[in-house]
Amino acid sequence: xxxxxxxxxxxxxxxxxxxxxxxxxxxxxxxxxxxxxxxxxxxxxxxxxxxxxxxxxxxxxxxxxxxxxxxxxxxxxxxxxxxxxxxxxxxxxxxxxxxxxxxxxxxxxxxxxxxxxxxxxxxxxxxxxxxxxxxxxxxxxxxxxxxxxxx
Numbered sequence: 001x002x003x004x005x006x007x008x009x010x011x012x013x014x015x016x017x018x019x020x021x022x023x024x025x026x027x028x029x030x031x032x033x034x035x036x037x038x039x040x041x042x043x044x045x046x047x048x049x050x051x052x053x054x055x056x057x058x059x060x061x062x063x064x065x066x067x068x069x070x071x072x073x074x075x076x077x078x079x080x081x082x083x084x085x086x087x088x089x090x091x092x093x094x095x096x097x098x099x100x101x102x103x104x105x106x107x108x109x110x111x112x113x114x115x116x117x118x119x120x121x122x123x124x125x126x127x128x129x130x131x132x133x134x135x136x137x138x139x140x141x142x143x144x145x146x147x148x149x150x151x
Contacts, residue, residue, distance in 0.1 A: 002080065002081075003079060003080060004078065004082040004122050005077070005078045005082060005122075005125045005129055006077050006078075006082045006086050006125040007074070007075070007119045007124075007128035007129050007131075008023075008024070008074075008086060008117065008118050008119075009072050009074055009075075009116065009118075010023050010073035010075070011067065011072060011114070011116060012072060013066075013113045013115055014073070014116055015039075015072060017115075022107075023115065023116055024037075031149040031150070032077040032078070032082055032086065033077060033079055033146075034077055035076050035078050035138050035140055036129070036132075036133045036137055036138045036139065038074050038132075038133075042068050044064065046131065047064045047068050050132075051063060051067070074133070076138055079149075079150075080150055082125070083118070083119055083120070083124075086118040087118050089102060090103050090104055090116050090118050091103055091105045092105075093114060095109055095110065095114055103115055103116050
């Protein structure tokens, strides 16, 4: 399997509810490697860049207001099949359709407050990570336990 990278955002509701550590911990426990991490407040301009594909949709103003309303934890993860593994761990976008054991299935009730974002493809992961991290803010590293996680 190919090593992939994905952006993960713990959205303002996840930070406000004190779930950042639990959300990121689930991904680390799964075997994904954390290679970048910071706490930021998303600017209007960055929010528009990140959600560019939604700018003309009716829900965009509310989405932008929500994503710029408070601190966000920004993380970059890597690992085999990282994009799919993260999306699986997050659960369906609508928390009422997310399975138990997923972040959204366990902790969320509404689409508009669904706690977490993860890249939807390898290409999106590249684009999104570049929006939030410079190359020198990412730290690929050798993890001693990788031989027990990957074949």
